[in-house]
Amino acid sequence: MNLNFDKNSKQEFLPYGMHYISEQDIKEVNKVLKGSRLTQGQKIIEFENAISREVGSKFSVAVNSATSALHLACLALGVTKNDIVWTSPISFVASSNCALYCNAWIDFVDINPNTGLIDIQKLKNKLLQAQKNNSLPKVLIPVHLAGSSCEMKEINELSKKYNFSVIEDASHAIGGKYQDSLVGSCKYSEITVFSFHPVKIITSGEGGVATTNSKLFADKMMNLRSHGIEKDPEKFVEPLIGGWQYEQQNLGFNYRITDIQAALGLSQLKRLEEIVKERNRQLVFYYEILSDLPLTFLEIPPDVYSSVHLAVIRLNRLNEKYYLKVFEGLRSEEIGVQLHYKPIYKHPYYKKFNFDKKNFTGSEIYASSAISIPLFPGLTIDQQIRVKNALKLFI
Numbered sequence: 001m002n003l004n005f006d007k008n009s010k011q012e013f014l015p016y017g018m019h020y021i022s023e024q025d026i027k028e029v030n031k032v033l034k035g036s037r038l039t040q041g042q043k044i045i046e047f048e049n050a051i052s053r054e055v056g057s058k059f060s061v062a063v064n065s066a067t068s069a070l071h072l073a074c075l076a077l078g079v080t081k082n083d084i085v086w087t088s089p090i091s092f093v094a095s096s097n098c099a100l101y102c103n104a105w106i107d108f109v110d111i112n113p114n115t116g117l118i119d120i121q122k123l124k125n126k127l128l129q130a131q132k133n134n135s136l137p138k139v140l141i142p143v144h145l146a147g148s149s150c151e152m153k154e155i156n157e158l159s160k161k162y163n164f165s166v167i168e169d170a171s172h173a174i175g176g177k178y179q180d181s182l183v184g185s186c187k188y189s190e191i192t193v194f195s196f197h198p199v200k201i202i203t204s205g206e207g208g209v210a211t212t213n214s215k216l217f218a219d220k221m222m223n224l225r226s227h228g229i230e231k232d233p234e235k236f237v238e239p240l241i242g243g244w245q246y247e248q249q250n251l252g253f254n255y256r257i258t259d260i261q262a263a264l265g266l267s268q269l270k271r272l273e274e275i276v277k278e279r280n281r282q283l284v285f286y287y288e289i290l291s292d293l294p295l296t297f298l299e300i301p302p303d304v305y306s307s308v309h310l311a312v313i314r315l316n317r318l319n320e321k322y323y324l325k326v327f328e329g330l331r332s333e334e335i336g337v338q339l340h341y342k343p344i345y346k347h348p349y350y351k352k353f354n355f356d357k358k359n360f361t362g363s364e365i366y367a368s369s370a371i372s373i374p375l376f377p378g379l380t381i382d383q384q385i386r387v388k389n390a391l392k393l394f395i
């Protein structure tokens with residue numbers, strides 16, 4: 001694969017992540033292109049069934065992005081005006097935007113900077129405080145950063161104690177495990193969301209899916225992904241006139257995925273285990289070759305099998321100038337490093353909510369020390385060594 005995006009640069013650019021498309025993937029997509037259904041066809045159902053089998057959920061609802069899936073998940077759980085939703089500040093903005101789409105209030109739970117995951121002790125303290133203030137959340141959206149599951153057993157226990165629902169934002173974590181359960185099985189949550197954007201573990205171009213064990217939630221999400229339209233005459237609220245009839249019963253959206261995308265996703269899903277193994281292998285190789293540099297890696301909890309969406313290093317010195325020197329230095333060497341993520345409350349749009357960074361010390365420490373370095377199927381040993389040599393220049 002040619003990674004040289006910039007024809008003027010002497011070295012090939014290494015992005016932090018990218019897709020890997022096989023010949024078989026192309027064949028599967030071509031089959032759909034030559035068939036009679038480009039959208040709303042059988043491939044989507046096949047893809048959904050395959051996801052459910054793979055992650056051990058009863059239902060899967062495939063949509064055009066994880067962002068759409070998060071929105072539908074919130075709606076299925078009844079999130080509405082003035083409800084409160086909590087998520088992690090160290091995530092992609094979609095994790096919290098979904099609450100704002102529903103006119104709910106958003107708040108954040110701080111993370112443990114060593115794992116990047118929601119800090120359970122801080123979650124407990126925040127829940128106690130919220131109970132006193134009568135401001136408990138309706139939904140919590142834990143984010144499985146870099147492919148590592150959050151501590152779902154503890155989160156599940158707290159959800160029962162304080163009566164909130166849980167949506168797992170597992171955009172990074174398909175193919176991962178938590179204790180003896182697969183991420184997506186919804187053993188400890190109402191709904192789990194995966195993303196199939198090209199930088200994620202597997203891709204459908206754009207795309208996402210929500211998994212659940214509740215028929216009610218699955219039906220609601222299926223209805224809302226296609227305008228709130230009902231096509232089953234048995235579920236019509238008005239008398240049937242002709243076989244062509246359909247009813248719009250709710251205000252939904254066009255969040256549909258196409259059969260073209262589903263075919264790509266399905267073909268990639270067949271290699272999931274292999275892809276996740278390769279991602280883990282590359283991470284372990286980084287552990288070896290970077291072991292003598294003054295940096296640590298994002299920790300993976302012992303009861304988690306990570307799908308390793310990201311390889312995140314953490315600088316030992318907390319100093320903004322030093323961070324920028326390393327970051328910009330790597331970029332100048334055509335290493336496409338990135339920060340996953342700038343705390344959501346720091347984005348200009350979020351300033352109006354007046355979040356106080358003093359409440360998010362873990363997130364602040366994380367964001368001033370974490371750098372994602374290249375990791376994706378197809379990255380070679382030589383390229384990983386190039387990353388190491390570039391790191392040595394600036395660390």
Ligand SMILES: *Cc1c(COP(=O)(O)O)cnc(C)c1O
Binds near residue numbers: 143171172207
């Ligand atoms: C990528 C991502 C999303 C959004 O996924 P899309 O499919 O691009 O909409 C949401 N949450 C997290 C944590 C992500 O990384």
